[in-house]
Amino acid sequence: MDNLAKDKTSKLLVKYSIPAIIAMLVTCLYNTADRAFIGSMEGVGAYAISGLGVTMPLFTLIGAFGVAVSVGGSTNISIKLGAKEKEEAERLLGNTFALELLGGFVIMVLGLVFIDQILYAFGASAKTLPYAKDYMSVILLGAVVNLSGFSLNGAIRADGRPKLAATIMIVCSLLNLVFDPLFIFYFGFGIKGAAIGTVICQLINFIWTTYYFTKGNSNLKLRLKNIRLKKEAVIAILTISITPFCMEVVTGSIHLVTNKFLQGYGGDLAIGAMTTITSILLMFLMPIYGLSQGMQTLIAYNFGAKEYERTKKILLQGMFAAFVFLFIGFLLTRFFPDIFVNIFTKDAVLEKICLEGIKIYLMTLPLLGVCVLGPIYFQSIGKIKQSMFLTLLRQVILFIPIISVISKFMGMKGVWMSQPLADILATIIITVFLVREIKHNKINNNEYNKVA
Template structure:
């Protein structure tokens, strides 16, 4: 059975395993090398606590960069899956070319902004005179690699969209393993400190870009990346941007909340509180990364079957993905509660920073098992082309509910109020997403009955 026919006919459980497991492995390894980045940075002699706080300052900016990278890639790959579901290979190839062109254009714009305004942006995002040096050293290198990082990520997503998830995951896993090797070499061997961690990262991004480009030009791909298609075609850009808006807002929301959180943390806990939140966020990502992998696998299956007019298969895919995500996150929550010192100890040995972070994870991650519903529900609407609903639901947890809460609650409860804001937003977002999904399923059942 070929990949396209399998998406329409194979059992959903088998498809989810086939498409999600490679993506989950890739995401977990990605999480691992981000974790190792932060662990190595936190262990730099005499400056580790300030260095990881400097890295925390870069998180909003890093997330905004990721917003463009991920959103355009998802917009392109979702449309590719839909076109393949419709049996239109030529348009799928044209969308692939437009996706790469858009990523290139955006990456060049980001690079220019980074060259001229980096320090100003970092101060806005919470840098102090003590942490600006470390934040600048890291982000200047990351920006320098944007021009190949963004197109490379888009091509890797397209590999999964055309029905080759194992190769897409293999590329990510190998690049991450390479990063694990390069980090200590550049950080300690060459004495580059936090800049060395960034150098290791961009080298791995270049590997993914070159490998993915080779696959779509000289490799055994179903779709081909043709020079004539690498252009900003306004018709295809509209299709890409409509779907990209949701993940873009989702990623941008994460960057915005990092910005707001850093400023609030600076008021109630200072530079070390920002470092503690960096550790808390990194710990949560260890268990959220598999859910993001599930969302990638689920997205391809849902988008294809939506294009093939198979609504029952789209619904079943979502429900199975939510079940798997809830199990993963529940296990994660239990492990974090049982061994908080072990998890925080990965990132710092500084006693003050460790105490702040342990208190943070005990409050901040209590609703971890509920987050899968919010993430996957929004991705479901994105995958079927309901961009407005998807965008609204994506913004709930990280903006619409969270920002007012995080600005208000700490006024009464101080630093503990900052930690408690995310759980409050998680519960509110989960309830609203479930209401939207229930209405959508009821509408589709009604449409099927009337056929």
């Protein structure tokens, strides 16, 4: 077994990060292909991808509920398993499943009843509404199997089978790459076909994970008697769910705010351009999120062991790796932007807007390693308040005031510039926080060594 407090930090960082990076890359591949297929729809691709952009706030909010309940449920299940309370763990499994079923049903009904009003509120126009509605109506129909299947996948990790949980996600993502072109082009369903492919994969995940907990060789079993809401279990789940739910809601809110400014200053195709550019951004950010997962385990362990120099070393090695990777991404998108844009659209008008925006919006790409890994460092050492503040700093505390002010004076160019300006300020502030924390840990380390 690895000695997390003694083995070479660079070796550990590679070993613990690579699996998460691979999983993130597969997810990124699915998202990229999904949007690329939609953007390549002949004659309507530009407005179709703009319609997809309109759905992002709602899509994120649905995911917020699913992720939050899944995290709350799997964390409580792990605690009960650690305490050898298997029966209570199974009760929590049933309650998590029931909560996701109920939430999925409520989201489906309310979403379908008020779909036009919701999409208009999120930036749809007469031109983009048909595409947004075609896509989102199918996604909403699949909300029940999506959310409940997602919670069971998380529970599989808590059950001690993380590789199986990852395998299911990877298989479903790869199947989606097959289903998307099949339903979009071969069967001629257009953007609705992309949603059908997604929901079929969610159904496969639901069937696979349900089978595992009912007929498979799982440690815990999903029993009918436990699929009912119990006050104590629900409170325990929701208590842990609050933080991830708030973070996901913030992400959805940022999509909403950005869409409003894009629609106001650039129209429908500006939303499509932002959807395209953020898709390109995710190609380079997703591996950094994977890196952060590997770092989190190593920093938390070494901080707990009072190996403060090692925590600093892991942080700096991670940030260096992130900077190099993101700087390569910056160079590629700076000198070959058309190659990336053409993955998602061949529409001349949309392409022109994308090429104007990408050079401004991604100008601070190399700095994002600090913005992503800095808050993760504080989360890893148990300083949740600092982590929450620094996470919200870039996309809420700084971004919203900046875009509100600068867009009034610079119009669409101001919308593109808002995020880079927020990135620069966030990087400076996060660096100050990190330097202070590292100095504080160095003092604690010296005192600890004197006592020892």
